[in-house]
Amino acid sequence: MVIYMRKNSIKNTRINGEVKKELSILINREIKDPRIHPMTSVIDVEVAPDLKTAKVYISVMGDEESKKETYQGLKSAASYMRGQLARSLNLRNTPELTFILDNSIEYGVNMSKLIDEINSQSSANSDVDNDEDEDDDDEDYEDDNFEDEVDDDKK
Incomplete structure (x- = not known):
């Protein structure tokens, strides 16, 4: 058996x-x-x-x-x-x-490289977008101050 x-x-x-x-x-x-x-x-x-x-x-x-x-x-x-x-x-x-x-390890290493490459590209793009957003934020801040001044004048 x-x-x-x-x-x-x-x-x-x-x-x-x-x-x-x-x-x-x-x-x-x-x-x-x-x-x-x-x-x-x-x-x-x-x-x-x-x-x-x-x-x-x-x-x-x-x-x-x-x-x-x-x-x-x-x-x-x-x-x-x-x-x-x-x-x-x-x-x-x-x-x-x-x-x-x-080839799974080699495949994984290549995928990690691609992900890192995409992340670095997207972070570079987001840095450019953040610079533009910061400029917009400054303008909004100035507008807020203007509204505060108008409110002070009414009082």
Whole structure:
């Protein structure tokens, strides 16, 4: 009889976190492949409920060429990383690793830049509008004083 975990179970979530942590350490500290870009991050890991496979989502900050080289380097080091996972994690099965490039962080950085750019443009426009509004406020103030003077004359 084979017992499978559910995909979103507490145990599966814990295993995902442990595999992610171990792979991050392996990629950043132990693997010395020159193809792997130093700005490579493990974004997420999805271990299958039967522990046979794991999807490893990685992000590489760099150009397309460095992403391809990093992907090839990780692919060639997958069996080594799987062996290291077997040594460090006490699992029934050690999952076969499948690497997937994830551009969500790069996308987020680009969106932040666009938002900052729009905010700086709108603040520059509001500064111009505020200068015009301040001139209008001065005129209103002068008119208010005039009305006060007229009221004083009536008394």
